[in-house]
Amino acid sequence: MTENLEASQLSLNDVHRLLKLERQIEGSFAESLSLEALTDIEQQEILEIGHNFWRYLESGKVSEELVKFLALSPLMRLTGFFKIPVVLTMENSILIEVEDGDTLIRGRLDILAVNQPDAEITATQFWILVVEAKNSAIAPLMGLPQLLTYTYKSLQQQASVWGLTTNGESYRFVYLTRGNPCSYQILPELNLIDRERSIQLVQVLKAICKLQNVQLQLA
Numbered sequence: 001m002t003e004n005l006e007a008s009q010l011s012l013n014d015v016h017r018l019l020k021l022e023r024q025i026e027g028s029f030a031e032s033l034s035l036e037a038l039t040d041i042e043q044q045e046i047l048e049i050g051h052n053f054w055r056y057l058e059s060g061k062v063s064e065e066l067v068k069f070l071a072l073s074p075l076m077r078l079t080g081f082f083k084i085p086v087v088l089t090m091e092n093s094i095l096i097e098v099e100d101g102d103t104l105i106r107g108r109l110d111i112l113a114v115n116q117p118d119a120e121i122t123a124t125q126f127w128i129l130v131v132e133a134k135n136s137a138i139a140p141l142m143g144l145p146q147l148l149t150y151t152y153k154s155l156q157q158q159a160s161v162w163g164l165t166t167n168g169e170s171y172r173f174v175y176l177t178r179g180n181p182c183s184y185q186i187l188p189e190l191n192l193i194d195r196e197r198s199i200q201l202v203q204v205l206k207a208i209c210k211l212q213n214v215q216l217q218l219a
Contacts, residue, residue: 007096007107007149015145018098018105019152021176022183029187029200032175033207038199042078046202049074050192053168062136064110067168071192072111072133079205086128086209087116096153109150113209127154129208132165140165140172141186148184151176162208169193171201 005018015021029035038046053070056062062070081088089112096105111131130151132143143165151163155178163174173187190201 003103005103005105007094007105007146010105010145010149012145012148015148018103019096019149020181021148021152022181024183024185026187027175027185029173029204029207033204034210035200035203035207038202042202043199045074045078046192046198047195049078050195050198053192057136057169062168064133064135067133067135067166068110071168072131072166075192075202075205076111076113079202080209081113081129081205085116086113088113094150094153096149105149107146107149109146112150126158127151127161128211129205130154130161130163132163134165134167136167136169138167140167140170140189144172144174144186147174148176151184152182155182162211173204 010018016023049071053062056066056070076082076088080086090110092109092112094107094109096107097103098105109130110133111129113128113131115126115128130147132147132150134140134143147163147165151161151174154161155176158178160175160177163176165172165174169192171190171192173190174184175187176182176184189197190204191197192201
């Protein structure tokens with residue numbers, strides 16, 4: 001009998017057990033990404049995004065939907081995710097079948113950025129970034145089990161993928177790689193309110209977005 005599970009109800013131990021995922025010791029962004037200096041205009045924009053979010057945070061908890069609207073949307077626009085050939089999708093149903101064949105994990109991811117392929121070249125989409133958003137009162141790592149579940153799905157068609165879990169203020173990136181077993185790294189925390197870490201946040205997002213041009217990562 002098939003067991004149906006919701007990704008939102010899984011613990012990190014569940015994810016490790018069901019998906020056979022292993023955590024690697026944390027690395028650095030520079031090991032996997034080429035980070036570029038920001039222009040004065042980009043630095044000014046990230047300051048404005050942070051100030052706008054802080055204004056709402058001062059008033060109390062910021063809802064998940066407002067986190068997407070106030071922080072994620074302007075950040076993704078600033079870092080290139082609104083440009084062709086990147087395509088964003090939201091709240092798609094996703095189904096993961098575990099290897100033993102008797103467990104199905106279902107969930108709904110918040111934001112998925114893919115490289116829209118040329119149909120004549122390949123029918124496979126390259127997943128660039130999977131985003132799991134939480135409200136401002138929830139620590140981002142609480143969304144890690146869901147995020148790992150969703151990003152794991154893409155390893156069936158590509159060698160690696162980036163994920164992001166955030167509450168609008170704090171940002172935690174994870175990097176998954178296919179292998180035997182598949183593994184993931186949790187990268188250092190970035191922050192929208194702190195000036196230096198907000199600049200690095202934009203640098204990281206820009207670098208991840210540019211991965212859509214690196215088709216060598218496709219399986």
